[in-house]
Amino acid sequence: MKILxxxxxxxxxxxxLTREGFQxxxxxxxxxxxxxxxxxxxxxxxxxxxxxxxxxxxEKAAAMKVIGRAGAxxxxxxxxxxxxxxxxxxxxxxxxxxxxxxHTFSMLMALSRNIPNAHASLVAGRWDRKKFMGTELFxxxxxxxxxxxxxxxxxxxxxxFGMITIGFDPVLSADVAQKMNVELVSLDEIYRRSDFITVxxxxxxxxxxxxxxxxxAKCKKGVRLINCARGGIIDEAALxxxxxxxxxxxxxxxxxxxxxxxxxxxxxxxxxxATPHLGASTEEAQEKVAIQIAxxxxxxxxxxxxxxAVNAAALQAGVPNEIKPFLxxxxxxxxxxxxxxxxxLKELSVELSGELLQKHTELIKAGVLRGxxxxxxxxxxxxxxxxxxxxxxxxxxxxKKISDAEDYANLxxxxxxxxxxxxxxxxxxxxxxxxxxxxxxxxxxxxxPDGTFLYYTNIDRPGMLAKVGAILADAHINxxxxxxxxxxxxxxxxxxxNVDTPIPEPVLQKVAALDGVFNAKVVTL
Numbered sequence: 001m002k003i004l005x006x007x008x009x010x011x012x013x014x015x016x017l018t019r020e021g022f023q024x025x026x027x028x029x030x031x032x033x034x035x036x037x038x039x040x041x042x043x044x045x046x047x048x049x050x051x052x053x054x055x056x057x058x059e060k061a062a063a064m065k066v067i068g069r070a071g072a073x074x075x076x077x078x079x080x081x082x083x084x085x086x087x088x089x090x091x092x093x094x095x096x097x098x099x100x101x102x103h104t105f106s107m108l109m110a111l112s113r114n115i116p117n118a119h120a121s122l123v124a125g126r127w128d129r130k131k132f133m134g135t136e137l138f139x140x141x142x143x144x145x146x147x148x149x150x151x152x153x154x155x156x157x158x159x160x161f162g163m164i165t166i167g168f169d170p171v172l173s174a175d176v177a178q179k180m181n182v183e184l185v186s187l188d189e190i191y192r193r194s195d196f197i198t199v200x201x202x203x204x205x206x207x208x209x210x211x212x213x214x215x216x217a218k219c220k221k222g223v224r225l226i227n228c229a230r231g232g233i234i235d236e237a238a239l240x241x242x243x244x245x246x247x248x249x250x251x252x253x254x255x256x257x258x259x260x261x262x263x264x265x266x267x268x269x270x271x272x273x274a275t276p277h278l279g280a281s282t283e284e285a286q287e288k289v290a291i292q293i294a295x296x297x298x299x300x301x302x303x304x305x306x307x308x309a310v311n312a313a314a315l316q317a318g319v320p321n322e323i324k325p326f327l328x329x330x331x332x333x334x335x336x337x338x339x340x341x342x343x344x345l346k347e348l349s350v351e352l353s354g355e356l357l358q359k360h361t362e363l364i365k366a367g368v369l370r371g372x373x374x375x376x377x378x379x380x381x382x383x384x385x386x387x388x389x390x391x392x393x394x395x396x397x398x399x400k401k402i403s404d405a406e407d408y409a410n411l412x413x414x415x416x417x418x419x420x421x422x423x424x425x426x427x428x429x430x431x432x433x434x435x436x437x438x439x440x441x442x443x444x445x446x447x448x449p450d451g452t453f454l455y456y457t458n459i460d461r462p463g464m465l466a467k468v469g470a471i472l473a474d475a476h477i478n479x480x481x482x483x484x485x486x487x488x489x490x491x492x493x494x495x496x497x498n499v500d501t502p503i504p505e506p507v508l509q510k511v512a513a514l515d516g517v518f519n520a521k522v523v524t525l
Contacts, residue, residue, distance in 0.1 A: 001301060002041055006030045007048035009070055010290035020298040036060050044297050046070060047077070055081035066300050070293040071280060072096055079311040090296055090308040093385075094149060095289035096280035101153030103279045104198055104228040107252035111224055111273045112137055112196075135195075138162040143194030145210070146201035146229070147172045147182065148377055154198060155182050166193060170338075171345045171376055173394025184344070191218035196226065203230035204375055205524055206339060213238040222249040228279045231255040240266050254279050309382050323360045325429040326412060327367045327383075332435065332449040332525050333414045333425050334371025339523045343418030348372075351400045354410030358401045362387075365397055368414055408438070443485030443494035449525045451480070452499050454508070459516040460486050460493040468511055472499065475507045492518070 003017055005026040017024045025042075032052065039045070040062040047053060048070050058064070058081045067077055069091040079089045110116055113134035121128045142158045144151045147169035158165045159181055167182045168190050177184040190197060197219065201207045211225060212235040225248060227234050236257055242248035250271040259277055261267065267274035280286070296307050319327065350365050352358050369386035381389065390397060408428045415424035426439040427449065437447045440455075447453075454472075458464045472479060481498035503522045512520040 001043035003044040003046065003297065004035075004039070004042040005046040006035060006051040007046075007070075008050075009046065009048060010287050012287060013046065013070065013290040013294040016291065016294035017298060020302070022298070022301070032057065039064070043301060044068060046293060046297065049073065049076055051076065053077040053082075058082055058085055058087065061085070061087065066090060066297050068293040068297045070095075070289045074310055083311045088300060088306065088309050089311040090293070090300070090306070091310055092289040092292040092296070093308055095292050096282075096285040097149045097153060099282040099285035100150050100228055100279040101157065102282075103254060103275075104150070104154050104200075104226060105157045107228060107254065107273055107275070108142075108196060108198065108224075108226055109137070111226070111250050111252040116273050117270060140164065140195040141166060141193050143167070143185075143190035143197045144182070145169075145187070145190060145197065145199045146377075147177065147180075148200060150229075151198075151200035152180060154200065155180060163196075166190060169376075169393070170341065170343075171372065171390075171393050171395055174344075176392070176394035186344075187215075188218060191215055192220070194223060195220065196224045198226040198228070199233045200229050201233060202375075202377060203232050205522070206375065208232050209235040209238075211235060211239070213241065216242045216248060219247070221247055224248070224250045224252070226252040228252075228254040231257045231259065236266050240269065243269050243271055311382075319363065320360075322356060322432070323363065325433055325435060326357060326360075326410065327363060329412060329427045329429060329435050329449070330364045330367030330414075331371035331374075332437075333412065333427055334368040334373075335375050335525055336371075336425055336437075336449070336523060337368075337414060337416055338372045338375035340423070340521055341416060341418060341421075343420040345395065345416060345418055347415075347417040348395060348397045349400065349415040349424075350397060351402065351413040351415070352411075353402045353408065353413075357410045357412055361399060361401070364412065365399065369395075369397070411438070413439075437483075440485070440494060440496070445483040445485040445494065445496060447483040447496050447498070448481065450498075451525065452502055453496055453523045453525065454499060454503055454511065454520065455494065455496040455523065456511065456520040457492050457494050457518045458514075460491055461516065464493075464514075464516060465495065467514055468495070468497075468517070471507060471510045471514075472497075472503075475504070477501055477503060477507065 002023045006028060008028045014024050014026055035057055039057055039060050043063055044066040046068045053067055053076060055078045058078060064087050066088045067082055069077060072091055074089060074091050077089055082089045114132040118132040141164040144155055144167040147167045155165050165182050166185050168185060168187050172184060174184050210233050216238055225234060239251055252273040254275045255277055299305050350368055352361060357364060366383040366386050369390050370381050370383055373381040373386055373389055411426055411428050413424055413426040423441050427437045430436055435449055437449050478500040479497050480500050483496040486493035508520060508522055511517060
């Protein structure tokens with residue numbers, strides 16, 4: 001079997017694969033059009049962040065079994081297209097955790113002591129001691145948004161410097177946080193109390209622009225912000241405004257919305273420390289991920305086991321066809337939960353009605369967790385590691401099996417409780433392949449969980465639907481489907497609209513501002 005490598009990678013990767021008996025063609029920088037012409041010859045493809053493995057490339061990969069990413073993020077790989085073709089997508093989880101955590105703390109220290117600017121001043125022949133007055137870390141409060149592997153390592157380093165460490169993670173239990181010596185708090189508490197805020201979340205619809213004009217205004221005057229996670233989590237224009245006003249004392253950035261940036265006005269601000277996406281750029285991390293991906297690909301191609309798989313194709317091979325639609329339904333329900341949940345997750349429950357679901361209880365629970373974590377965590381999640389992640393975060397998932405449900409041979413219901421709400425959602429599969437949501441909280445509906453949705457509750461009175469429809473029409477947003485549910489005439493009703501295009505935040509705010517509309521939310525499934 002032949003393996004193609006299209007990004008620069010350490011020689012150890014090539015050596016391992018060659019020793020395993022594979023023919024390895026290393027062609028870093030190969031243009032996409034040339035990749036398309038030769039990709040049909042290869043059983044595996046190894047990339048880093050440079051190669052964009054698009055659906056067009058995957059479509060021509062006739063013999064492809066595995067796509068391996070030497071690193072954590074798989075944003076440059078169309079995993080959905082790979083899954084449809086039965087190709088395993090794998091990464092090297094944890095390979096750069098320490099490097100990124102160390103870089104984050106290096107940036108924090110450089111920011112607190114003005115090291116880059118002081119260095120540049122001295123190199124220029126000036127002796128500006130008074131100009132570069134710094135601030136100590138000891139006794140300061142650091143707010144860590146996202147307590148995954150990297151966030152936890154940052155917390156360890158912050159504690160070593162005598163910092164007060166608080167964190168936010170919607171699915172981390174207070175007990176687990178306490179064992180890490182981290183006080184678990186709300187996002188608003190992070191903003192209010194922190195002298196330094198560092199983000200370690202994935203980039204998603206929920207986290208894009210998490211730190212914006214509104215949330216930065218909630219922060220302490222003189223706050224310092226660090227982003228070594230994903231560009232876009234901090235609104236760059238809002239950050240620049242905060243720096244210019246003096247509300248933000250400084251920022252340390254390793255990632256950007258555009259890489260490389262076209263506009264350098266933010267990184268050129270005197271109170272910004274900036275590096276060109278170096279979080280994982282250490283000799284140790286690069287060697288580690290090169291060895292990991294080579295070993296993982298060799299094991300997969302020689303049927304010795306699959307490690308680091310991030311897409312469904314890797315793990316559905318042994319799943320009976322009859323349960324696969326329900327497994328996807330479980331993921332959709334978990335994803336819905338992640339996008340609508342308010343507050344800290346306290347309890348999670350799964351209720352299974354029907355012999356088919358009850359026969360595959362553990363797999364269904366893993367599907368729910370995969371859908372939940374995939375929206376909330378930066379590391380890729382699959383059916384194997386999802387239960388382990390739940391255990392590490394102190395999440396207990398209860399199960400209940402019931403003999404039958406009205407009108408449905410098999411019905412899956414998930415429920416959750418936070419400190420502020422308690423909700424449940426139900427779904428089923430019709431005709432062996434058609435996924436349906438049939439109940440959201442107390443409302444009976446029938447909706448297909450696919451695409452972008454606007455949903456809200458409203459007072460059940462004439463004209464409500466027309467008002468919302470007019471706002472969407474003005475924004476040139478087409479309604480593709482509609483589901484309505486109500487508990488009684490004149491009471492609150494639930495409206496779920498499937499739309500053809502994303503709904504911008506200003507449009508959502510117009511809907512939310514309508515008299516009689518409550519809890520307007522956009523969800524992508």
